[in-house]
Amino acid sequence: MALNEPQGKSGLSRARYLPQERKNHILSALVENGSITVSDISSALGVSEMTVRRDLVELEADGRLLRVHGGAVLPKNDSQPVMDNEPALFEERLKQRAEAKTRIVTAAAAVAARYNTVALDIGTTMLMLAERLAGCSRMKIFTNNVRAAHALGRNPVLPDVYLAGGLMREDEMAIVGPSAIAQFEQLWFDVAFISVSGITGAGLYDSALDEAEMKRVYLRRSGYKVVLCDAAKFQHMSLVHIAHLQDVDMLITDQQPPPALATALDVANVQLVIAPAPE
Template sequence: MNVHKDESLIQDEKPERPKLLAQDRQLYILNVLVQQGSISVSQIAAELDVSDMTIRRDLVELETEGKLVRIHGGAVLPENSTPVDMDREEPSFSTRLIRNSGAKARIAAVAADIACGYRTVALDVGTTTYLVAEKLVERNRMQIFTNSVRIAHRMGSGAPEIYLAGGYMRGDEMAMGGPIAVAQFEQLWFDVAFIGISGITASGFYDYSFEDVDLKRVYLSRSGYKVVLCDSSKFQRMSLVNIAPLQGVDMLITENSPPPAIALALEAARIKVVIAPLLPGPG
């Protein structure tokens, strides 16, 4: 005699979801909070299939760490976030190279140390990546891939092998771009990529030029380890083009702690933030 389960019971059965650890739950909470600006306990509890009490305990812990403010039935972002500013024009390369030069030198020193652990290194256009290139000129057994004519020229007489993307060169920035450059580098795979940006907010990374952004996205998609270089003057700043959301980048190197809104977004995106130390003084 065949025994059949009632079809209504089968429809009601749901596969059990694996329970998240507290750290993973809290990262989820922060990610939703950054995207929405506020959350409710019941919403998160339902999405994670846990009790309201579990989420309330998570919110208490996150509030103690200063990452959110609890309200009745949920939580909101802290109110001490700085406003987002919009950059409409790209300053010249020489102007940007001087601006915040001390911070950029600190960031470049950390980035160069990291680069030395890899063989195939992608260096994006930009002033901080140019400073990284200067520190790698004498490195043996390294292949440098770049779309910056400045970087290629600076490293041309040094020890690394230099590969420069072809295509159209963009004026003052001396950046190679366009379909030819993209097609060339899309065929490659880099051990690590160092990306320059003009701004960062909780919604992602920004830059001025469509042409440069095309290559930045190639570096992000074709690299095993992805590092963004960003001095603190670029926090809470936007420009013409959104390069990518925060998710998918492995590390951000800066010289000062990000403001709360960005710090929360970086943590939710599981990006390691490295604060570059002061450089030793002369003598």
Template sequence: MLNDTDPSDRTDPTARRGRSRLLTRDRHVRILGQLSTMGSVRVSSLAAELDVSDMTIRRDLVELEREGRLVRIHGGALPSESLPPVAMDSEEPSFESRLHQRREAKLAIARLAAEIISRYRAIAIDVGTTTYLLASQLRHLQHAKIFTNSLRIATLLDGAGPDVYIAGGQLRGDELSVCGPSAIAQFEALWFDVAVIGVSGVTAEGLFDYSFEEADMKRVYLRRSALKIALCDSAKFQRMSLVNVAPLADIDILITDAEPPAKIAAVLAASGVELRVAGSSAAS
């Protein structure tokens, strides 16, 4: 194991400084070696392996990022080779236009999500077009209680098998979502078996959404659920919008229709997030 200091250096400041620089270089070599081999590194794992503090590793990562050797992410780092460029979406398209974009991919994602969550009883479903298509796959459920802040989803399920509960609060325009402090307080008092959220984009930095209000409710779903699932069609990879909802580590499963870019896949793997690709028999 490597140590930050050597007792023999304590009386010789010059030797101590030289030893510190050498140890720093050694750590950097080890960090970059692991990064090349594993595709990602975690602060906690590096600190344990190199017998230094998390803070020391974070300083190493800052220095290596400054040199262009890696890119820091939540809890670790990725190689510096560039991802496809991140696109910034400043305006939210209408619900109807989004519903018809990549509809077949979204339906495949919705069907896979339905297979996973159908066995649960208390199900929370976020607003969005893919979650709306998911709800259409759940009309047969007789045992379930479905909680949502989407009036569209509540209306779709009205009179069908599951019991439906909707949050009360401020109605948000075209999205027909219910948001605000009262809606958050109601659902914050509950505990769900599973929650499914939609997103406007996914990068190595996490999950994104257009609206502060809806992002707040998504975080409630993530905090108050035993199993946390995000739905994301592959066109949303490397896209970001106004609000960073949460790091990828905050979800348990990401369901999509195609393999994500390598760095997103590396963050998912490093964070212990299960990747499920609709239409693929294998999960990674």
């Protein structure tokens, strides 16, 4: 296993590391390799093996890793990623995990309220978020989601709504294709809210090629990127890998992710928001 060895400022000596910097290095190596040894970390960071062992004890207490003889591995209580079949129809998905989605949308609306130009992806959670944002008159909302645009337009006090032009996929009512991509590639959004069909330590997934490409546009053209994903999608994969975890800034969900995924989110510097249950 090869670990990158950080250099000092001159390249002649190793830098001194704060405890959190050491721990971040350990977690990064774990996510990349699946396991690490005390001796490798000690050599890479230029610290004693006793210091490394102390860091491992603290990380294990936080549930980020499992110590083994001579090193550490990722926690063993995570399920293996599951490859999903074709998703259910929209109306059926709208009824699934409604309480969790409501919690997520409530937290997401509070984030959206900080910004002026907002990009909304497609999906059931995004429709619910659009309904929450319908009265935000100072906001400009850009979307390829026909249902969301319609929901926003029903409110007498509505934000400015910009709908991408292109081919509409029937069940999802999503605008996709080269013209939609070219149109939104010319814009810059303060924040984008992205839906996914699955998330693992390797990144974000979706089931449709054309819809995934629009999601990548939102990620490329936004200053702040927020993924909305309920816990049922943890450790699930689909046909298309959309992006890596480090390509997003925040994950809003309804439950704590399993340990290995939580570690990967930490390493990718993704802010994790667990939407609270209603009082």
